[in-house]
Amino acid sequence: xxxxxxxxxxxxxxxxxxxxxxxxxxxxxxxxxxxxxxxxxxxxxxxxxxxxxxxxxxxxxxxxxxxxxxxxxxxxxxxxxxxxxxxxxxxxxxxxxxxxxxxxxxxxxxxxxxxxxxxxxxxxxxxxxxxxxxxxxxxxxxxxxxxxxxxxxxxxxxx
Numbered sequence: 816x817x818x819x820x821x822x823x824x825x826x827x828x829x830x831x832x833x834x835x836x837x838x839x840x841x842x843x844x845x846x847x848x849x850x851x852x853x854x855x856x857x858x859x860x861x862x863x864x865x866x867x868x869x870x871x872x873x874x875x876x877x878x879x880x881x882x883x884x885x886x887x888x889x890x891x892x893x894x895x896x897x898x899x900x901x902x903x904x905x906x907x908x909x910x911x912x913x914x915x916x917x918x919x920x921x922x923x924x925x926x927x928x929x930x931x932x933x934x935x936x937x938x939x940x941x942x943x944x945x946x947x948x949x950x951x952x953x954x955x956x957x958x959x960x961x962x963x964x965x966x967x968x969x970x971x972x973x974x
Contacts, residue, residue, distance in 0.1 A: 888936040889922065889962070893945045893953055900946040906953065918953065923960040937962040 892907040906915045913921060926935065937957040941950045950966065957964040 886934075888934070888938050888965075889925070890938045890940065891918065891922075891953055891957065892940045892942075893949055894942045895944045895946070895949075900948070904942075904945055904949045915949075915952065915956075919956040919960060922957065922962065926961055935962050937964045938967050939964055940967045 890907075890909055894905045894907070896903050896905055904915070905912055906918055907913070908918065908921060922937065939950065939953055939957065941953075954964050954966070
């Protein structure tokens with residue numbers, strides 16, 4: 816009636832059994848669930864983060880190249896002479912310096928006399944440091960005189 820402690824056939828212990836093999840696969844289902852939840856959260860939250868300022872943006876279209884026999888457009892140059900944003904600017908019509916108060920009547924008279932730029936276009940060249948308000952004032956004067964205006968800029972370096 817005794818117990819045998821070291822029997823090979825039945826006894827306790829894990830000596831005779833093999834360990835279960837390690838599973839080498841990754842269960843991706845929970846990861847996909849988390850990613851979908853994050854996607855839904857960002858899709859709902861993204862419109863709430865935008866600033867909702869109504870702006871009527873201008874439309875821009877590419878123009879056609881000018882032909883060689885067409886009259887060159889009228890050129891107006893705005894150059895800042897110093898000071899802050901509300902400072903004095905020099906305005907040039909072609910290469911002639913004129914006052915900003917004289918610009919509107921002068922280009923209107925040039926258009927009526929037929930001496931204006933080709934295709935009723937004014938190219939406005941602005942100094943980098945000229946204020947936006949001064950440029951818009953010149954643009955408004957050109958439009959009031961009946962011209963289409965284009966503002967001349969230099970392309971970025973490397974483009």
